[in-house]
Amino acid sequence: MKSQHYLSSIKGSSRCLTLALAVGTLLASFAVSAASVEEVRLWRAPDHTRLVFDLSGEVEYKLFTLSNPARVVIDIEGSSLGGDLSRLDFNESPISGMRSAIRDENTLRIVIDLGAQVEPRSFTLAPNSEQGDRLVVDLYDESPSANAPRSTITNSSNSTSAPRSDERRNIIVAISAGHGGEDPGGIGYDGKLREKNITLKIARALFDQLERMPGYTPIMIRDGDYYVELQRRSEIAREERADLFVAVHTDWYRTSRANGLTIYALSGDRADRENSRRVAQKENNADLLGGVGGDLDLSSWDDDVALTLVSLQMAWSMEQSLIAGTRVLESLDGVTRLRRDKVQQASLEVLKSPDIPSMLIETGYLTNPDEARRLNTSAFQQKLARGIAQGVMNYFYDAPPEGTLVAWQKSNGIVPLPGIYMVKRGDSLSVIAQRYNVRLAELKSVNSISSNTIHIGQELTIPGVGTAEPEEHTIRRGETLSEIAQRYQVSLGSLRQANNITNDRIMVGQILKIPAS
Template sequence: MERLLLGAALLAALVWNLAQAAEIRDVRLATGATGTRAEIALDAAARYSVLRLANPDRLVLDLPQSALASGVRLPAAAGVVKAVRTGQPAAGTLRIVFDLAQPVAALTPRLEPAAQGARLVVEWPGDGEPAGAASATVAAPVRSAAVPSAGSAAAVAPAASDAAAVAASNAATSRLISEIIGARTPAAPASSAAAAGPATVAASAPPSTAVTVPASGAPAPTPGIAARAEPPAANAPVLATPPAARPLDPPVRAEGLRPLVIAIDAGHGGQDPGAIGPNGRREKDVTLAIARELARQINATPGLKAVLTRDTDVFLPLHRRTQLARQARADMFISIHADAAENRNARGSSVYVLSLKGASSQRARWLADKENAADLIGGVKVKSADDTLTSVLIDLTQSGQMRASEDAAHHVLSGLARVGRNHKPNIERANFAVLRTSDMPAMLVETAFISNPDEERLLTDPGHQRRLASAVLEGINTYFTRQPPPGTLYAMRAQQAAQATAATGTGGAP
């Protein structure tokens, strides 16, 4: 009887092992705008383990009870993968080794069902070769969903004929958002404005002072201590007072004209420090310093007015940041951040806009997921069904601002290129929750990589902060000069320029 039981157990173990065994039928490698991707085709789902090694950098996959099928050829180098090798660390175990050209962290490998078995997918986002650079090295095409390229025709700035359509969409969107917010958020009494947030400045503040919208729900300052007087963290960047920004043009008579309001969002804050550099600098401190400097320069520019979503070290939920911008009737929303990557050599600035149809690269998707997780760090609860419905309605009205956001982002990216290098030559797209503003152009600016020691030092330098702010302001000026909203100083300048041109042309006619 014991022999029968033992035999049955051995047979069951053999059957289980055979069920977990797999034959590797193909190994493919491709690179493009989304990074580098490896696909391992299996005849059935199989167990696997992952091992990451450094010096030299490698990613190792071990597949127990698996083997290469006869005739399988390993692919040539592509993207960040220098070579693909196989081995057998133990009897019955197949090992696949990816030798990496640089220390880029792979996304978590995943097993996907396929028409004839399964496939094991490994992806290294963003920092590989540019799309098309390594096409000759790809062993076979990888079937994957196409995403819009950052340099595609969809990224072309809108023509002047689109201005009326965009304006009409803006008006309809503003009415919808006002109805949504008005129906669900009771108006705060004027007497409570001073207690609504930690850094409220009266609307009659002098031009050199940024106006901060009251951040209801934010932690209140300690009684008896002014919000501006809190001591900075030991590693917080020190912001010097630079000279006033150069105005665009000689001032013109501006009675009755409204200023263009620019909402500036300093990323992270409070219990959410953001990325931390190799020398301990925190993203939330860097973004606040740059946001304050940008606000100072904007307020020194005729025709513009700055609004800060936060002016102290407080946490704000993502939806609250955009809500504050809408309450201020902002004409543009700019969220300031500092990038980070596993690869400490990654450097340069990037500008992102909202996409509801997928990310333009693996890195853009990864960054959006990371930034969207900020609410989890701050302890924000999951949205209710009513909130979800509101988000859907906002998404439906977002398309009217998509191209306007891309146009403005292109100008800002061009300005940043004159301060230092850009990480990518074109704007990127992903589903950033903080950019779902619907009724104004919006962008997220990654000023530099705080994970890079050299750029971490620059990000805390007041002079470099001043240059970054000037570059962003240059993009803002260019955008509104080319598409001036009615009733603004920019529109008056455009009208005067057009009249002067017409007068000169008429006067010179025979």
């Protein structure tokens, strides 16, 4: 998957730093607070470029723009530069160069030369446990270009499988990888693992799982190492008309013992305030770090007018959030330890899409060495993703949204074929064989099972899916070639070719050969 980010970082050489310190000391006699710029870092997000100036202390600054040629000027009072601006990599950004000078004896002027129009926004961040004072300058792209926000959204539709508007639509699942860019999220037990990297890997694995399923279009809210504000995350989900919003996170705790997975679902209930406060402290702080100011004040739910307006929609989506979360929790039983066997409810900023059923999955603790090591393996990330995808599909199959391919599949008695099935509590081999319309003996032989014993979390290969043997399909009333192609995950062209069909006329009862996908 192509990602559109890059990260550059410069550190002042020891000589530069020494010089910076000397200048800083000199200036201290003129200015009350003399803070030097110690490092400059740069991230490219799909719709903006973020510059972070790491400072040795608080600063006063002014930012303004000049035209002909376009540039952004930052004057930092009583400051000096301890780093080499020329070493920053501006590739793919609107910045063509950056230079600095000392003005009026104690003002550091940084000039950002631009190759394209930008809308600058800036703010300072106070030190936290990880980092010191920072000045953040976001340069928003002005013209919608190849770098517009939508391009982050990796849409799985392509010309052969995307249903036209008059056909049965796909269910859209928005996947939000927690944190990113300047906000690393939780730091692992070893001081190295970063939540933002692990959430992105699990999110991408989940995307791959859902993308393979006919009837589903997954969307990545963040697909690279950059930060997307919490409000913007639900905006993207809404713009893309998502049917479900899944936020992926990892947990942390003061001690190394805490472990296990927790799922939170959207809630507006006062009783869930405690939960909300606890998670908000971990997760909504991310937005403070991003400079926006997360909604830690949960009293906004007390606004009667707002509540009345959204109450009907809210009641529905909260109920659905709980059901969807429960389906996902069920299918993860056996994959990992469940810290709580019920979905927890929380009113969180990232879950505040009153119209979209939403859940937040804390996949495990990075502060627990065993769990952190596991979370960092591709095998476990895949396993989690498969479990989440299975739960999501179970949820939608139980009550598919009207007009979707899944609704059509259900009304025609077609169970989606995921290829691999994860055994759930209460399953038996014969029930699974029946559900997928395969012979029990075949199911056992494909999976090298001699007895009838299976265990929760075990992965079974469902024969006939993704294998090379040609399959047959008997056409039923109302089916079209493109639907059949989609169901078996083959291209329309290869389906036509395998059956020597030149036009798309097919007849009820006609038997089609399904080519290997």
